[in-house]
Amino acid sequence: MNIAVLLRAVPDPVEELELNDEGTDLDRDFLGYVLNEFDDHALEEALLIKEDVGGTVTVFAPGNADEVDQILYTALAKGADAAKKLGDDLGLLDAHAQAALFADALSGGDHDLVLCGVQASDELDGQVATLVAAMLDRPHVAVVVGTRPGDGSIRVTKEYWAGITADYDVDLPAVLGIQAAREAPRYVAVAKIRQAQQAGGLEEIDVEAPESTARVKVVEMRIPEAGEGAEMIEGDEEAAAERIVEILRAAGVV
Amino acid sequence: MSNDVLVYVEHLEGAVTDSTFELLALGRGLASVKGGELVAALVGSGVESLAGELGAADRILVVDDERLAIFDPQGNARVLTTLVRDREPAMVLVPYTSQGMDLAADVAVGADLPLVSFCRAVRADGELGATVQLYGGKVEADVVVDADRAVFAVLSGAASAEDGRSGGAGNVEQVAVDVGDLAIRAAGVTLPEAGDVDIATQEVLVAVGRGIESEDNIEEVQELADALGAAVAASRPIVDQGWLPKTRQVGKSGLKVKPKVYLALGISGAPEHVEGMRDAATIIAVNTDPQAPIFGVAHYGWVGDLFDLVPELVDRVEGE
Structure with a gap:
């Protein structure tokens, strides 16, 4: 099975975010990026499928952040067979533009399966996984939490809510939006990533940023005041513990 | 149109x-x-x-x-x-x-x-x-x-x-719509198995998120839950890591809970999580990130390290 995995760099969720002067976007000058966590699960699921039935795993990522090389080399170190960086210094790309980049890179390829994280925190104008599927006119399932590859099709488990799931048989080629891999994403030692870097193997594809077709414009962005409405407890952990026990007592649970 | x-x-x-x-x-x-x-x-x-x-x-x-x-x-x-x-x-x-x-x-x-x-x-x-x-x-x-x-x-x-x-x-x-040939066919719906603690019926939930850092640290929080007669719940990343079973997951793809007290430890408060717990009567949030959106839904918040706080809480709750 030949599998393509779509990876995106997203603003590090633990970093403090600031807005630009116009208040229409994040201030991206000093922003750190990490691999979208759902894409990490997509990569893991792809590697597990390859271990099950053989084949290849090719990872793709738009070149729109300094961290993208590292993300792609990490994927190679984990076991991907090839890594392709789409463009360089592309700047800010909305979901439609990212999807168009991926769809273009995938069209004409022989991938039986395209795996992508089910969502990313910056997908204002739609989920890239579903947009890619729609652009390529391939069947897709979102919120996938496990796969069992078959012959010409794949059995996938889609998660609904409250522990309810449904299984589907999906004809290949298909696109899957991965919520969680069957197993937690594997760890890879820094030394192995360095080895991958030294071996090279990252292919840069020379493409321009596609024009966006999203038609959604940000008028104003805000960072909500933290703890608005909440009583913020001051002091060290002892003071906090003291106050929290008072609250628990008032709630009648201690 | x-x-x-x-x-x-x-x-x-x-x-x-x-x-x-x-x-x-x-x-x-x-x-x-x-x-x-x-x-x-x-x-x-x-x-x-x-x-x-x-x-x-x-x-x-x-x-x-x-x-x-x-x-x-x-x-x-x-x-x-x-x-x-x-x-x-x-x-x-x-x-x-x-x-x-x-x-x-x-x-x-x-x-x-x-x-x-x-x-x-x-x-x-x-x-x-x-x-x-x-x-x-x-x-x-x-x-x-x-x-x-x-x-x-x-x-x-x-x-x-x-x-x-x-x-x-x-x-x-x-309305008649011809859906044509389908490349996707449903094979069946699976309902969750009962058996584990039902977090939807607990009066007090001690919930952990990414801030718990490793599976081993869950034990420390379990100790607090035991002292409170509570159950440990979690946000999605913890369940995806396999550190707690799916039955403990609160949020969009997990369960919706309404306990008397929801103690959120190291949970950032992504919309998908908040959806499952915002109706709790009292929400207490602890996070090192003062910008964490969980403080937007909490009734009480403390900015700090859960690992400093939890032992202090265990001591005091056990002393009650």
Whole structure:
């Protein structure tokens, strides 16, 4: 099975975010990026499928952040067979533009399966996984939490809510939006990533940023005041513990 | 085009979801601003009886196909796309849920409409627009759409489900849609196994998120839960790591809980998590990140390290 995995760099969720002067976007000058966590699960699921039935795993990522090389080399170190960086210094790309980049890179390829994280925190104008599927006119399932590859099709488990799931048989080629891999994403030692870097193997594809077709414009962005409405407890952990026990007592649970 | 607002009716195992009723309540207001009808799209097999719960809508389009007895990501999307192309509603509301995530982008691309995701509020006066939550709920943005029609994928909680619940069906219209050959076939629905602690019935939940850092650290929090006679719950990343079973997951893809006290330790408070716990009577949040959106929903908050706090709490609670 030949599998393509779509990876995106997203603003590090633990970093403090600031807005630009116009208040229409994040201030991206000093922003750190990490691999979208759902894409990490997509990569893991792809590697597990390859271990099950053989084949290849090719990872793709738009070149729109300094961290993208590292993300792609990490994927190679984990076991991907090839890594392709789409463009360089592309700047800010909305979901439609990212999807168009991926769809273009995938069209004409022989991938039986395209795996992508089910969502990313910056997908204002739609989920890239579903947009890619729609652009390529391939069947897709979102919120996938496990796969069992078959012959010409794949059995996938889609998660609904409250522990309810449904299984589907999906004809290949298909696109899957991965919520969680069957197993937690594997760890890879820094030394192995360095080895991958030294071996090279990252292919840069020379493409321009596609024009966006999203038609959604940000008028104003805000960072909500933290703890608005909440009583913020001051002091060290002892003071906090003291106050929290008072609250628990008032709630009648201690 | 029309001035109608079309709501996709999400249902599973014969029950219309709360998300749908929220969209009907939201759509009711939007339809009156637009001066059009509120139209509900009910797709499935043998689902016409559900129309009786959709009295909030002026018109209910029922599409019946036995192959869609279980939600089919491709079949349902084709039906909705066809309805949107044929009826040309000004606004299409889809829940930002497991089903909606299969539909929204497909319909938007298929009907050549813009799509706005993560909507917390939707506006129809003047330009179409929405207020959205981005970056895990850390940022909120007002957006407008450069078109006179659009699809909105709406987060849970945008309106009250109660306001959208109304019996007495509006006009029920059977619509035939040819879904064609399907490349996706449902093989069956699996309901969760009972057995583990039922977190939905607990009075007190001690919930952990990414801030717990490793599986080994859960023991420390379990100690606090034991002292409180509480159960340990978690946000999705912890369950995806396999550190706690699925039965402990709170949020969009887990359970909705309403305990007396919800102690959120190291949980950032992404919208998907908040959806499952915002109705708790008392929410106490602890996080090292003062910007964490969990503090926006909490009643009490402390910015600091959960590993400093938990032993202090265990001592004091055991002393009560």
